[in-house]
Amino acid sequence: MTKFKLFTACLICMSIFYTPAGSALIGWWTKSNYCISTTGPTNACSSEFADSRTFSGDAGYLVTATAWANTAGSGNTALAGAEIAQYSGGLGVKNADAGSGSSDDDREGSTPEHSMDNDDRYDMILFEFKDQAGANIEISLEDVTVGWYQNDADISVLAYQGSGAPVLAGQNLDDLADKNLSGWEIVGNYDVDYLDPDPHYSNNHSVPQTAPVNPNQISSSYWLIGAYNSLFASAGCDPGINNNYYCNGPDFAADYLKIMDLAGSIVDTPLPPASVPEPSSLLLLVPALFITLRLRRQRAN
Ligand SMILES: [Ca+2]
Ligand SMILES: [Ca+2]
Ligand SMILES: [Ca+2]
Numbered sequence: 001m002t003k004f005k006l007f008t009a010c011l012i013c014m015s016i017f018y019t020p021a022g023s024a025l026i027g028w029w030t031k032s033n034y035c036i037s038t039t040g041p042t043n044a045c046s047s048e049f050a051d052s053r054t055f056s057g058d059a060g061y062l063v064t065a066t067a068w069a070n071t072a073g074s075g076n077t078a079l080a081g082a083e084i085a086q087y088s089g090g091l092g093v094k095n096a097d098a099g100s101g102s103s104d105d106d107r108e109g110s111t112p113e114h115s116m117d118n119d120d121r122y123d124m125i126l127f128e129f130k131d132q133a134g135a136n137i138e139i140s141l142e143d144v145t146v147g148w149y150q151n152d153a154d155i156s157v158l159a160y161q162g163s164g165a166p167v168l169a170g171q172n173l174d175d176l177a178d179k180n181l182s183g184w185e186i187v188g189n190y191d192v193d194y195l196d197p198d199p200h201y202s203n204n205h206s207v208p209q210t211a212p213v214n215p216n217q218i219s220s221s222y223w224l225i226g227a228y229n230s231l232f233a234s235a236g237c238d239p240g241i242n243n244n245y246y247c248n249g250p251d252f253a254a255d256y257l258k259i260m261d262l263a264g265s266i267v268d269t270p271l272p273p274a275s276v277p278e279p280s281s282l283l284l285l286v287p288a289l290f291i292t293l294r295l296r297r298q299r300a301n
């Protein structure tokens, strides 16, 4: 066997034993036929408000959704859990300040504030991604689809980069914008309705609208998506999206929307070492095989 043939054989050997880890685009749908379970007041995958909802995605991957809003404290500066509802157009939020008092979130929980909105409070949904066995998996989020909105559909997206699991209860809303304080990184603010040909801001819109997000391919098991919040505007507008209402604050064009689909790539994970040799180990084998061949030749001579 010549050195060239031996080297070729080693390359073939490496190609057999080492398969580069890849990524696959996975979709999750927050629709009733993908709903697996709920917790809270209702245990049905229906439109009632619940504490959490878990959905299946492609290949059995899971996502659990919980709702949050800045309803804690006298100044509504900190986050508290909210109820999450499921509609044909996607997920909505009813926060804890729903009521008709002067300090309440008026209309919250009824149309259009049965949705995730930024009228009076900032509604948000936390998405936690897991594999089929329930272990966390890291996702690079790529698309967010809104299945229903009224008025406007702008979102703020954050990804958790801290250690352990994030604690949102009592988290100061201002601190969320500071990665050093909260562990949350601002991924960006997106105008989901930017392709909608219907410009009427007061109408209901039920044609799904999808926005590409996360151009820097940040990955996390925990994603926080909220109705647009100017606190997170330091990331700026998404380049190429031109909407006069987008960055002028939510008051002029408040956002009322339901999240229907998410799509993202699963971040590469190392292959099992027991059955698949590390590439570095294979590279070490190459000189070893040359030495073995040379010793055999010397003995033969
Ligand atoms: Ca709401
Ligand atoms: Ca509201
Ligand atoms: Ca918009």
Ligand SMILES: [Ca+2]
Binding pocket: 152, 153, 154, 228, 245, 246, 249, 250, 253, 254, 255
């Ligand atoms: Ca808006």
